[in-house]
Amino acid sequence: MTAGSSLSAAANHDRAIRIWLLAVAALVFVMVVVGGATRLTDSGLSITEWKPVTGSLPPLSHAHWLEEFAKYRASPQYQAINQGMSLADFQFIFWWEWGHRFLGRLIGAAMLLPWLFFVARGWLRGRLAAVTFGIGLMIGLQGLVGWIMVASGLKPGMVAVAPVKLMTHLVLACLILCALLWVALRLMPPRARETAPPIVRAGAIALFVTILVQIMLGALVAGNRAGLRFNDWPLMDGSLIPPAGILFDRPTIAEAFIDSLALTQFNHRLVAYGLLALAFWHMWTARGSAFAKGAVVLFGLVVAQAVIGIATLMLVVPLWAGLLHQGFALLVLGHAVAHMHGATRGGGAVEPSRFVRPVPAE
Known part of the structure; x- marks a missing residue:
């Protein structure tokens, strides 16, 4: 051979x-x-x-x-x-x-x-x-x-x-x-x-981590069925920030972060706002580089997911909306992985021999 x-x-x-x-x-x-x-x-x-x-x-x-x-x-x-x-x-x-x-x-x-x-x-x-x-x-x-x-x-x-x-x-x-x-x-x-500028590389990693954290918080919302309460937006039960007695309605602060309907939803909202800001900042810092297109797409996906999330909440989580919100979260995560891979691996893949031993010549 x-x-x-x-x-x-x-x-x-x-x-x-x-x-x-x-x-x-x-x-x-x-x-x-x-x-x-x-x-x-x-x-x-x-x-x-x-x-x-x-x-x-x-x-x-x-x-x-x-x-x-x-x-x-x-x-x-x-x-x-x-x-x-x-x-x-x-x-x-x-x-x-x-x-x-x-x-x-x-x-x-x-x-x-x-x-x-x-x-x-x-x-x-x-x-x-x-x-x-x-x-x-x-x-x-x-x-x-x-x-x-x-x-x-x-x-x-x-x-x-x-x-x-x-x-x-x-x-x-x-x-x-x-x-x-x-x-x-x-x-x-x-x-x-093409080597990604350090700020672009850091932004891609930060976005991936934040998206994963947001999915974790969404799971707590789902596990507590918290989406069936506080179904107004941008206010939450008529308030920008619900009273502490509603947010921390569990015996301990740790339990509230896991089991409080109000706090789990409030945390999910806050990280969503932070994620939107981070995605916009990353898109801005990536402009003019080979990673600009991926950053724009990622920002668009994050915006779309936020809109789906708000609609799901205000409609009181019908089956189709809940599934769309969960499935779209995976699409956002998947693109974040691909974008991070390009930014951290230099925009290309490693040589096949780094991962797979080449077929020996006869």
């Missing part, structure tokens, strides 16, 4: 691996949106057991449906808010949760099976094999975190999952998505690089 054909084969391998990672990232995106629907339809506690293997099959007979329904009727959520629910109503929420878990299993298979194939063929070696294996471990951990979250809502006296566990579940999904996108970007064909 000549040197030219060796490099061509390595580039083809990189392309196949990149497509694989982007496909898994797309599945993660769908998984998060379905998870949002599961939460908004109060379906997350409909399956009361964690069976990673045997649970992949849904009930296949009327008797099996009755058995699953009986397990749910013993749960605190049913006894507190869903007494008298029909079997058809239970099946509706069951299918949402089952679909969410099925997607989790599908993502695990979509990550593991191609990884084994690429390793067996020698396309994945060394650092790249280790990094992608680590992402696979994160996906496995996500399944465990998901069950811990569900289990928190099955405890006596609980009718929903714990907000901090919901936040952990969502943030881990976002980190998995970011890792998949980052590695895929690193496998892009090399091109001419």
